Amino acid sequence: MNGSLHHVGEVAPPSSSGVEVIIVGCGFGGLACAIECRRKGHHVIVLERMPTFRVLGDVISFGPNAGRIFARWGLHDKLWPICRHADKLVIHNYMGEVVREQPIQFPLYGAYEYSGHRAEIHEAVYEYALSLGIDIRFGHNVESYQEDPSRGKASVTVNGKTIEADIVVAADGVKSRARQYVLGYNDQPKSSGYSVYRAWFDAKEQGVGSDPNTDFLTKDGDAYQCWIGRDVHFICSSLQGGNTVSWVITHRDDFEVTDSWSFPGNMEDVLNIVDDWDPRCAAVLSKAPSCIDWKLITHDPLPTWVSSQGRVVLLGDAAHPFLPTSRHPRRLKTVLRLL
Ligand SMILES: Cc1cc2nc3c(=O)[nH]c(=O)nc-3n(C[C@H](O)[C@H](O)[C@H](O)COP(=O)(O)OP(=O)(O)OC[C@H]3O[C@@H](n4cnc5c(N)ncnc54)[C@H](O)[C@@H]3O)c2cc1C
Known part of the structure; x- marks a missing residue:
């Protein structure tokens, strides 16, 4: 068949299990699956x-849980220096009263948590995948999926060509x-009814350390703080030894789902959300030179992740979209009880 793994000239590695896998998507989900398949000796194309x-x-x-996997791939020494090292999360109500200080333990359950720039972490994982010899093909927009149960094969169509x-x-x-x-x-x-304004910027360039309302983010290395109000939570942190600042502010937003990941956010709208909040919130938010408005998209739970013929399977956000707002449900539940 045109484009079959064997027909495009790849030689299976000596450790090959003989299993051929096509992975659609080079996000964290696709790359992680590709790496683990390759480590088990499968032949992989992304x-x-x-x-x-x-x-x-x-x-x-x-x-x-994910950090344990990064460590297994030998990425800890690369990732840890570029990630956040705060030893506690300080949680305030919107008026600025501290409702809880949650210690952050690392390692936890024998593994580290990695919070850093998506691009830097993605690049490290991508480079590891390349080092394993994984065949990653860009500019391949998969148009359709097929299965041939009689031959035990599945295939995709890209630009009119079939890869099996x-x-x-x-x-x-x-x-x-x-x-x-x-x-x-x-x-x-x-x-989901929610959207997140978010920003990432250089602390020094934006004068974070010289403003008494924002210097809490940089004066003692990395900091991690959160303010919670009705239908809003605002999280800010410094990373990379207090040199970089990142914030996210979740708010209600009834939007149409379109195909863009990064709408520009309007700083005036952002600041309106925290109008009567602890003044540190507006101070930190306004340090960002710009922000994006990231719409939180969801879908109903799926009845299955596997095709009826068993050879096409969904993974990652395709199967279960992950809302950042639900990341620490237990932690947030505790906080909401305290408010
Ligand atoms: C551009 C982008 C920026 C993001 N930024 C952040 C962030 O800053 N912070 C955060 O917490 N989360 C972010 N996310 C979401 C986060 O990365 C994912 O929720 C999570 O990593 C799950 O990853 P995934 O691999 O399942 O899906 P995704 O990361 O969405 O990856 C899916 C991949 O599949 C590719 N793809 C889609 N359709 C096709 C097709 N037909 N043929 C071939 N390839 C296809 C996409 O181009 C994409 O690379 C971002 C996602 C994207 C795509």
Whole structure:
């Protein structure tokens, strides 16, 4: 078949299990799956629709469960220096009263949590995947999925060409095209009713250390603080030894789901949210030279992640979109009880 793994000239490595895997999407989900498949001796191709590897996003956090996997791949020494090292999360109500100081222990359960720039962490994982010899093909926008149960094969179509393997893993994100194939109906992503203004900037350039309302972020290395009000939470932190600042502010927003990841945010709207809040909030928010307005998209829980013929499987946001607001449900529940 045109484009079959064997027909495009790849030689399976000596440790090959003989299993051929196509992975759609070069996000964290697709790359992690590719790396683990390769480590088990499977033959892997990753197909990504973006034209090249692009470093995108701002802050992202991986808890110790994911951190354990990064460590297994030997990435700790690379990731830890570029991540946040705060030893506690200070939680305030919107007036600025401290409601809880939550110690942060690292390592926790035998592994580290990594909070840093999505692009830097993504690049480290991408480079590790390349070092394993994984074949990553950019500019490959997968148009359709097929299965041939009689031959035990699955395939995808890209630019009119078919590429075949034993299994196809679709890690194509929250707006997954594969989801319709696997479910047999169109499960449209929808608005969660929330959106996040977010920013990432250099602390020194923006004068964070010289403003008495913001110097708490930089004077003792990395800091991590949060303010909670009705339907809003504002989290700010410094990373990389207090040199970089990142903030996110979640707020209600009924928007249409469109296809952009990064709408520019309007700083006036951002500051309106914290109008009558602890003045430190407006001070930190206004230090950002710009921000984006990141719409939080969700969809209904899926009845299955695996196609009826068993050879196309959904992974990551394609299967279960992850809302940053639900990241620490237990921690937030405790806080809400305290408010
Ligand atoms: C551009 C971008 C920026 C982000 N920034 C942040 C951030 O700053 N902080 C944060 O917490 N989270 C961010 N996220 C979300 C976070 O990375 C994901 O929620 C999480 O890592 C789950 O990853 P995933 O691999 O399942 O999906 P994703 O990270 O969404 O990756 C899906 C990949 O599949 C590719 N793809 C989609 N359709 C096709 C197709 N038909 N053919 C081939 N390839 C396809 C996409 O281009 C994308 O690279 C961002 C996601 C993206 C895509």
